[in-house]
Amino acid sequence: MPEFNFQEAYFHNLQSTAFSLPQKFTYPFYYTPHKLSVLAAQHLQNYLSKANLNHNFGLCPDSKGLIIGKMFGVMVVKNNDNTLGYLAAFSGKLANTNNLPGFVPTVFDTLNPNGFYKKGEQELNEINKQIEILEASNEYVVAKRNLELSLSLYNEELRALKETIKQKKIARKKLRISEADKLSNEDYNIFLETLKNESIQYNLKLKHFKKFHESNIDDLKQKWNNLKHKIDLLKDLRQTKSAALQKQIHQQYKFLNALGETKDLLDIFKDTTLRVPPAGAGECAAPKLFQYAYENNLKPIAMAEFWWGASPKSEVRKHKQFYPSCRSKCEPILGHMMQGLTVEDNPILEVKKHNEPLEILYEDDYLLLVNKPAEFLSVPGKTSLQSVQTKMQEYLPNNKVLLVHRLDMSTSGILLVAKNERTHKKLQKQFINRSVKKRYVAILNGEIDTQEGEIELPLRVDLDNRPQQLVCFQYGKPAKTKYKVVAVKNGKTRIHFFPITGRTHQLRVHAAHSSGLNTPIFGDDLYGLKANRLHLHAEFLSFEHPVKKKELNIFCKAPF
Incomplete structure (x- = not known):
């Protein structure tokens, strides 16, 4: 395979006269890679096998850090000079960055240190720190512990008192029966009055017990709630800022299609069963490839995605093997981005x-x-x-x-x-x-x-x-x-x-x-x-x- 400088540009020449061009673009969710896509993937895999990307794919036993295999994508394209080439992309982040030489950029760079996302993330981190400080403060911890201990003791003593009252009631019922034949009517009535007073005394004892302890618990609860209120306000602020930041991000992910139309993530997902974009939507390789091709007047010819590295523990992923685009994140996005292209029929619908x-x-x-x-x-x-x-x-x-x-x-x-x-x-x-x-x-x-x-x-x-x-x-x-x-x-x-x-x-x-x-x-x-x-x-x-x-x-x- 010829040597080339992969990092010098996003458009990589694909010199091949042996393969005819496909009549239709690849249906990305179920496909057999076109030979041109296979050739482009081999070029990229040759580069990956030699490049030092500061990422542990799990292929080298000496590599350090968490093992994370990656999905890579190639898109065969033609430029305005009718030159055939291919674009390359990776899904998500690689080596803690969104941008690496030779790979098309992300649609929106959340890692830009001067961008609104990083600033918003910093604000959220500051709120998180304030919450952590308040929740770890001695005053808050002691107030919470005192309330929990008081509630625990109250419930334990209340159960014991109620059990005593229950047993006393059972005993009184037995006495009413056993003493009925032993005592005269006058003495029996006096005896019943005694039992009635005993019942009243236990009910009063229960009432006083609840009043005393619940008053004490209310005081402890009020003290804890005063401290907790500050934390709740911060959590509400965090939720509001987080939702606003997420919405702003979704609006920044704007995707073109072959007709020159643009939709953001919110528009794309609003009519799906999910209604809102799932985490990581727009970060896969395929949307990156389409976006760069459209923005740079490159004609998409064919596409393929392959796995590079060790398999995750949950999924079945083989090194260098081709896989379809993911459905939950990419199907709505690519459904928009492929409009205007002549795409292979969905074989699943056959x-x-x-x-x-x-x-x-x-x-x-x-x-x-x-x-x-x-x-x-x-x-x-x-x-x-x-x-x-x-x-x-x-x-x-x-x-x-x-x-x-x-x-x-x-x-x-x-x-x-x-x-x-x-x-x-x-x-x-x-x-x-x-x-x-x-x-x-x-x-x-x-x-x-x-x-x-x-x-x-x-x-x-x-x-x-x-x-x-x-x-x-x-x-x-x-x-x-x-x-x-x-x-x-x-x-x-x-x-x-x-x-x-x-x-x-x-x-x-x-x-x-x-x-x-x-x-x-x-x-x-x-x-x-x-x-x-x-x-x-x-x-x-x-x-x-x-x-x-x-x-x-x-x-x-x-x-x-």
């Missing part, structure tokens, strides 16, 4: 149809098992109504067809279908009780060190990139998978998966994640590399027939 009849593996009066094709929905989706469920309903027009479980769209294999609600309920109970035995076969895109084992990594949805999943030990749902290697051939591993739980994308994440097998399933377009298909197939299912009470063992050979 209606996927399967015109051939589905293969029935087993059928009786109560249920059937069907072989679901890859890239076909289990149930109807937002943009595609055709699915296993709809085809089975067409096949059984006189039955209420109910799927007992589902498979990911990209996964093929056995699906269990009930022909009535009673059967469906009984079969679902077996799945809930985990008495159903399942086996998947997959091809891993690489070799692994172990022959068999167990993976436990809790999963939750990635809110920034649905439907992808994250490993999350704090909020994730338990997910457990057993596995056993079947064979290794041509650098790929054939493996059996035995899912104990059934989370979304469980096998795909457990295979790809660095704390799992660290080897994605071949053809996994979300957690690995795209191929002709996802090589994951539900090949075996064993369960008890809910009516015939016999074990059914169904096998469906994988098409790979």
Whole structure:
């Protein structure tokens, strides 16, 4: 690869006559990188491998500081002289700066020491210091502690007194019964009066107790509230200034599109489900690339983004691998910025149809098992109504067809279908009780060190990139998978998966994640590399027939 001075300009020449230009710009949320984008990425990666950016990507064991991998982006562009080149950008900050030589600048530089943001940040820091000083002052700490101790003592003594009153009441009730036959009417009436006076005395004692202690607590509370009021005023001021500063920042992030129109973050997000811009919106690589191209009369041709460095603990990120733009932050922004460009169609919106009849593996009066094709929905989706469920309903027009479980769209294999609600309920109970035995076969895109084992990594949805999943030990749902290697051939591993739980994308994440097998399933377009298909197939299912009470063992050979 030819040597060049990456830092000398933002526009980097891309000498290539071998590749024809794409007819449409890259759809950034699901794409296969154009060869020109791959070439530009190789140029940038060559620079990154040699440059000292004072940032620990986790690639060198001697590097110091927190390990943070980064998403980088390249955009192939043409200038006014029709010269082909590319722009480069990184997401967020790099080496504690927004601007590095060779990389396009950020849309708005929050790190500018003379800018309003830094000044506003300094004001907020001063308010925070004042709050910390007041909350740490001896007067405030003592007042708060005295109030807490007084409340604690009051509540403890109040509970004890109420318990005494309760027990005395029970004792008086017993005495009323036991003494009724022992005393004369006159003596019994005198005795009842004595008990009544005792009750009155305890009620007075409770009243005086509350009055004395509550008066004392009110004094302590007033003293503490006088001190706390100063802190509350500062916190209200901080909230007001913070909201105003955030709004001012959002107004500074102004994004162009190919039509020359400009919108700020508030305008872009006001009609979304979020309504307000999420943290970090506008700081990703893609908006930076578009903005610089439009501001400098450069024509966008193609784009790609790749990961550089170690993977985060929660996500699946492979060094040098290409990834789509994030959805929660970038989709609304890029939706505006790509207006006026001819962009590739969104492949996710393509209606996927399967015109051939589905293969029935087993059928009786109560249920059937069907072989679901890859890239076909289990149930109807937002943009595609055709699915296993709809085809089975067409096949059984006189039955209420109910799927007992589902498979990911990209996964093929056995699906269990009930022909009535009673059967469906009984079969679902077996799945809930985990008495159903399942086996998947997959091809891993690489070799692994172990022959068999167990993976436990809790999963939750990635809110920034649905439907992808994250490993999350704090909020994730338990997910457990057993596995056993079947064979290794041509650098790929054939493996059996035995899912104990059934989370979304469980096998795909457990295979790809660095704390799992660290080897994605071949053809996994979300957690690995795209191929002709996802090589994951539900090949075996064993369960008890809910009516015939016999074990059914169904096998469906994988098409790979």
